[in-house]
Amino acid sequence: MSASTWAWLVLLLPLLGSITVALSFRAVPARVAGAVGTASVGIAFLCAVAALLSLLGDDADSRHHASSLWTYAQAGGLEIDLGIYVDQLSVFMMLVVTGVSTLIHLYSFGYMKSDEGYHRFFSYLNFFVFSMLLLVLAGNFVLLIVGWAFVGFASYALISFWYRRTTATRAGMKAFVINVVGDIGLVLAAFLIFQQLGSFDYETVFAQAPEVFSRGEWTITAICLLLLVGAFAKSAQIPFHTWLPDAMEGPTPVSSLIHAATMVTAGVYLIARTNVLFYLAPTAADIAAFVGLATLLIAGTIAIAQTDLKRAIAYSTMSQIGYMIMGVSIGAYSAGLFHLMTHATFKALLFMTAGSIISAMANRQDIDRMSGFWKAMRFTSIMFVIGGLALAAFPLTSGFFSKDSILSFAEARGGIYTWMAIGGYVGAFLTAIYTFRLIFRVLPGRPCEEAQHLIDSGELYHGPPINPATEEEEDAEVGFPGAHHHIAEQSWPMAVAMAVLACGALFAGLIQVPGVDNVLFGFLDPAFHDSPLAEIHPSVGAEWRGLAIGAVISVLGIALAWFLWVARPELPGLFRARFRAVYLLCLNKWYFDEAIELLIVRPALALGRFANDVFERRVVDGLVSGTRDAVGGAGGLVRIVQSGFVRSYALLLIAGFAGLALYFLVVSS
Amino acid sequence: MSIEWYIVLSSLLFATGAIGILLRRSPIVILLCLELMLNAGNLALVAFSRMVGNEQGQVFALVVMVVAACEVVVGMGLIVAIFRRKLPLDVDELTELRG
Numbered sequence: 051m052s053a054s055t056w057a058w059l060v061l062l063l064p065l066l067g068s069i070t071v072a073l074s075f076r077a078v079p080a081r082v083a084g085a086v087g088t089a090s091v092g093i094a095f096l097c098a099v100a101a102l103l104s105l106l107g108d109d110a111d112s113r114h115h116a117s118s119l120w121t122y123a124q125a126g127g128l129e130i131d132l133g134i135y136v137d138q139l140s141v142f143m144m145l146v147v148t149g150v151s152t153l154i155h156l157y158s159f160g161y162m163k164s165d166e167g168y169h170r171f172f173s174y175l176n177f178f179v180f181s182m183l184l185l186v187l188a189g190n191f192v193l194l195i196v197g198w199a200f201v202g203f204a205s206y207a208l209i210s211f212w213y214r215r216t217t218a219t220r221a222g223m224k225a226f227v228i229n230v231v232g233d234i235g236l237v238l239a240a241f242l243i244f245q246q247l248g249s250f251d252y253e254t255v256f257a258q259a260p261e262v263f264s265r266g267e268w269t270i271t272a273i274c275l276l277l278l279v280g281a282f283a284k285s286a287q288i289p290f291h292t293w294l295p296d297a298m299e300g301p302t303p304v305s306s307l308i309h310a311a312t313m314v315t316a317g318v319y320l321i322a323r324t325n326v327l328f329y330l331a332p333t334a335a336d337i338a339a340f341v342g343l344a345t346l347l348i349a350g351t352i353a354i355a356q357t358d359l360k361r362a363i364a365y366s367t368m369s370q371i372g373y374m375i376m377g378v379s380i381g382a383y384s385a386g387l388f389h390l391m392t393h394a395t396f397k398a399l400l401f402m403t404a405g406s407i408i409s410a411m412a413n414r415q416d417i418d419r420m421s422g423f424w425k426a427m428r429f430t431s432i433m434f435v436i437g438g439l440a441l442a443a444f445p446l447t448s449g450f451f452s453k454d455s456i457l458s459f460a461e462a463r464g465g466i467y468t469w470m471a472i473g474g475y476v477g478a479f480l481t482a483i484y485t486f487r488l489i490f491r492v493l494p495g496r497p498c499e500e501a502q503h504l505i506d507s508g509e510l511y512h513g514p515p516i517n518p519a520t521e522e523e524e525d526a527e528v529g530f531p532g533a534h535h536h537i538a539e540q541s542w543p544m545a546v547a548m549a550v551l552a553c554g555a556l557f558a559g560l561i562q563v564p565g566v567d568n569v570l571f572g573f574l575d576p577a578f579h580d581s582p583l584a585e586i587h588p589s590v591g592a593e594w595r596g597l598a599i600g601a602v603i604s605v606l607g608i609a610l611a612w613f614l615w616v617a618r619p620e621l622p623g624l625f626r627a628r629f630r631a632v633y634l635l636c637l638n639k640w641y642f643d644e645a646i647e648l649l650i651v652r653p654a655l656a657l658g659r660f661a662n663d664v665f666e667r668r669v670v671d672g673l674v675s676g677t678r679d680a681v682g683g684a685g686g687l688v689r690i691v692q693s694g695f696v697r698s699y700a701l702l703l704i705a706g707f708a709g710l711a712l713y714f715l716v717v718s719s
Numbered sequence: 720m721s722i723e724w725y726i727v728l729s730s731l732l733f734a735t736g737a738i739g740i741l742l743r744r745s746p747i748v749i750l751l752c753l754e755l756m757l758n759a760g761n762l763a764l765v766a767f768s769r770m771v772g773n774e775q776g777q778v779f780a781l782v783v784m785v786v787a788a789c790e791v792v793v794g795m796g797l798i799v800a801i802f803r804r805k806l807p808l809d810v811d812e813l814t815e816l817r818g
Contacts, residue, residue, distance in 0.1 A: 694814030696749075700740045 054117035056101035057136045060144055061183050063094040068176035075169035087172030088155040091179050095148035102141050113138055116189050135189035135252050138577040143186035143319055150311045150394045151179045153547040157402050158303040160541035178204035182312050190250040191240040202229035205308050209300040217519045221296035228293045232283025239276035256326040263330050274327055274334030285317030285371050287345045292643050298360040302405030310367045310401050311394040318374040318390055322383050329581045338379035343473045346372030348640055350480030355636035359404050359415045373456055380467055381583025382459035384574040392448035395554035396440035402548050403434040411500050412513035422497030426504040431493050433548045438489045440555040442482040445601040451559035458596035462588035475603055482607020490615040564593035725766035732759035744809050750794045757787045
């Protein structure tokens with residue numbers, strides 16, 4: 051079978067899984083639904099591997115196939131196929147998405163065991179995987195938008211999964227609204243592309259763009275800026291990032307799959323996919339790179355001050371996606387995607403371990419309450435450390451190679467991009483500090499009450515279910531997290547998922563070691579041969595120099611974290627007191643929520659209130675009631691005639707006819 | 720006999736019917752007066768038909784008769800219905816449709 055046939059199968063399986071699980075929720079027990087959901091994604095992963103093998107069987111220059119099932123819409127010169135485009139990039143994304151999703155389904159199989167909404171969860175999760183695959187496989191901008199919007203909906207449904215939690219439903223709405231802003235950007239970009247090039251089809255658009263547009267022309271810049279609005283909103287880049295930390299209200303597997311490993315990387319995929327357009331719009335590409343740099347630095351500083359375990363990891367996600375956005379914007383396409391892949395493994399792993407710890411804490415997420423989990427949950431702790439090492443780019447882990455391949459490309463490109471590389475190294479330092487801050491505060495030390503309970507009784511601490519955001523108690527019926535969680539170590543699906551990801555986090559980087567092997571870049575690079583930027587390759591020596599710098603920075607950051615939170619734990623408190631303004635800035639997330647509230651939400655509300663009080667009440671209501679009064683007044687006049695006396699009607703009739711007759715007599719004579 | 724006499728008779732009949740409708744209050748009499756007006760029209764039609772020399776006017780008069788018969792059926796039905804409901808048989812008191 052050809053690669054595109056396999057790709058259609060990959061697309062079909064999660065959709066079937068989602069529908070089957072949703073329709074059978076009364077008929078089959080929860081475990082079966084979970085197994086069906088997991089299996090459908092697992093088989094999809096196998097199909098993706100088959101697609102990869104089929105693609106590798108092709109000639110290196112012809113590894114791209116467009117396939118169309120039928121014409122989706124046809125009207126006046128516009129023809130949209132229900133078509134997919136299979137090339138190295140989409141096969142790569144397909145593998146990452148289905149691979150990580152399979153493991154996270156497996157983890158959810160154990161993690162959501164006590165939740166009443168088990169079927170619903172798996173149905174949503176499968177639907178998400180389908181949408182994400184549609185996004186990465188789409189062969190034209192219209193299908194891309196469809197997948198883009200589906201993914202936004204799936205994210206909304208899963209953030210608000212515990213729908214009785216007000217904070218969760220609010221977070222879902224926030225995510226949805228911000229994502230819709232991004233959708234608008236994407237739709238407008240697609241409109242401009244169609245207006246200028248007369249097609250939505252990737253192949254046509256990318257082939258014609260260099261002929262129609264000159265480099266730096268304002269139209270193509272506008273298109274790319276609009277694409278960036280979509281990419282930033284989906285990938286939680288400044289200033290569209292505020293939804294991502296709030297999205298942590300969803301169940302932990304959701305944070306792991308959607309809000310760390312796959313969905314938030316859609317923006318990276320979009321920029322890599324439209325690299326031809328971004329090459330033609332250098333201004334837009336530079337803006338994207340700067341926003342990525344700003345995001346990775348700002349999110350890094352915020353993550354250091356957060357005390358909510360999942361939110362801190364969410365900020366690190368933002369920061370890592372900042373690297374990817376920066377990478378694909380400056381031309382390091384393969385490197386950005388490499389980081390996307392390694393990040394998917396270690397960040398999914400980190401969220402899984404966080405979920406395991408949060409279960410043990412009876413749903414509390416505050417790291418101030420956590421300590422001593424090294425003694426209580428050895429397996430989870432080891433996994434946490436592995437994920438943390440990869441995130442902190444510790445030498446020879448996967449994050450080490452992928453992060454530095456972006457930064458050494460930036461350095462090789464020279465000019466302002468050298469400064470970006472330096473900014474990236476500063477960000478890497480921050481990453482090492484905040485990652486190991488979490489580890490040093492949660493794992494060592496005297497076990498906290500919950501951890502001690504786990505050591506003593508071998509069972510998880512079951513406190514009253516509370517909302518971690520508000521500390522309010524909630525009843526554990528449907529629409530809330532289940533009352534009983536399971537110990538990750540003792541639930542084999544969770545343990546297997548974590549162990550596989552840990553292997554990925556440790557060793558995935560070895561497929562692309564500068565000067566040693568070139569598996570990933572050798573495969574991906576031909577997909578970007580249209581962009582001259584892909585010709586830039588840092589020398590092996592420069593790459594190893596970058597790796598050495600990265601290693602030193604990572605170790606220094608970890609050492610500093612150890613010094614601050616283990617050796618001299620009183621120091622952070624002193625810092626907080628001494629540099630109160632800086633601390634408050636980081637703790638309050640640089641006041642982005644407040645700024646958006648002040649600059650956008652309040653004016654919008656004020657405008658709405660003005661529209662309601664003045665425009666609606668005075669103008670619209672005035673027009674309506676004016677019309678009503680006019681009609682009513684005219685009706686009143688007519689009513690006088692309608693007396694109900696038949697004889698008066700007869701008189702009017704006869705008088706009228708007589709009048710007419712007289713008139714004609716007079717006229718004719 | 721010239722056409723004028725027919726027209727004069729027709730007009731007189733028509734005026735009698737019209738005045739009857741305006742002055743009387745009993746529904747039955749009003750129906751009778753309506754018939755009178757219709758037949759005044761018929762008379763004029765037949766007279767004109769003779770004058771012109773073809774049968775179109777006479778055919779038309781036949782149609783009017785059919786319509787008149789239907790109208791009587793409906794009208795009498797209404798009157799019976801009014802009577803059955805013990806409503807006054809007086810058009811001035813049946814003013815339900817006042818606007």
